[in-house]
Amino acid sequence: MQVRRSSGPDYAGNFGYNFGTTEALVLEAVAPKERHPEMPEIEMSWEKPDLSQVVNGRYDLLGKWPAERPAEYQKAWQGDGIMTMGKRDCLHVIAGDKTPLPVSLFVSSNEMTVETMDILPGDPESHPGDEALFVTQGRLNIYLPDSDDWYELNRMDCLYLPEGTLHQYENGTDNPAEFFFAVAPKYR
Numbered sequence: 001m002q003v004r005r006s007s008g009p010d011y012a013g014n015f016g017y018n019f020g021t022t023e024a025l026v027l028e029a030v031a032p033k034e035r036h037p038e039m040p041e042i043e044m045s046w047e048k049p050d051l052s053q054v055v056n057g058r059y060d061l062l063g064k065w066p067a068e069r070p071a072e073y074q075k076a077w078q079g080d081g082i083m084t085m086g087k088r089d090c091l092h093v094i095a096g097d098k099t100p101l102p103v104s105l106f107v108s109s110n111e112m113t114v115e116t117m118d119i120l121p122g123d124p125e126s127h128p129g130d131e132a133l134f135v136t137q138g139r140l141n142i143y144l145p146d147s148d149d150w151y152e153l154n155r156m157d158c159l160y161l162p163e164g165t166l167h168q169y170e171n172g173t174d175n176p177a178e179f180f181f182a183v184a185p186k187y188r
Helices: 041-047 069-077
Strands: 002-008 011-017 091-095 101-108 113-118 130-137 139-144 149-154 158-161 168-170 178-184
Touching (some): 130 139, 130 149
Antiparallel strands (some): 002 011, 113 178, 130 158
């Protein structure tokens, strides 16, 4: 997969090409800037990116790679670039009291939390922010105790949960289930 980057004064966007024959799954989580509900979207349009400039890679690093890799990662970690993260780079915590589950957090800030987990049944939880989740592997069931509703999600399915929705993740199969989710603006 090749990622192309487009830049503006205060924005860096990206899109990619898959040159292989195997499906590539790319997930991006973005917490939008808050605006008053009565403010028209057009009033914020000047802040949207100008996609007129496209850069086809980091040609400035030719002849310097991988020697420059540590410096480039350091700049990215300090917020001046795009970086690749795997589960090894995550903050790992245990969630749940009755049925503890390992959770891998890619991002945890005041604006957004992005994480992934391999799931078995867990405790019901809710968040003070909206949650969007996307199943990357297996089958995931979501139980909403307050309404007694169940949702079954398979690979490539997603679900939106408004803030404060009490929910519980379930995996009733013999196969692993994995999902990626983002909560904005607050996780806890």
